[in-house]
Amino acid sequence: MKGKEILSAIKKDIDEHVGEKVLLKANSGRRKVMVREGILEKTYPNIFVIRVEGNDRTSRTISYSYSDILTQTVQLVFKNNNVAI
Template sequence: MVMKQEDIAKVRNSVGQQLGSKVMIKLDKGRHRVDVQTGVIKAAYPNIFTIEVESGPDNEAPRVLSFSYKDVITRDVRMMLC
């Protein structure tokens, strides 16, 4: 798969427009393992964006995860608006 600068720019713009939106993310952890979490898009930077993930059932504090726009293009991270 060849990534073009235009593809990254499209994803960056899309994420930037959704700041503050609640999303469900599916993280591909390899070997047919997928982690599904819900969170809010907090910030978008030139190379990465951050999502604050809601606390789990064991009442842990919310975590902030960061992803690159390439993660979305390669489908290592899949996001859907809630």
């Protein structure tokens, strides 16, 4: 049961920052790291969604699970107050 408590605490922390600008660092595998700036759009019970701007001014949404943060596959740094999750 300890794992569910940790994931719910991560979700609670992310819920407080919905609508804020975020710096996203995601490990894409094979030494590839994606670094993008976006906006935390919405949180759901098992995932959260970030909208990022592309190179040609198109936007796309990317979703990650809270376990990605737990395993450090994804790191979030919120721009407004430099909080890292």
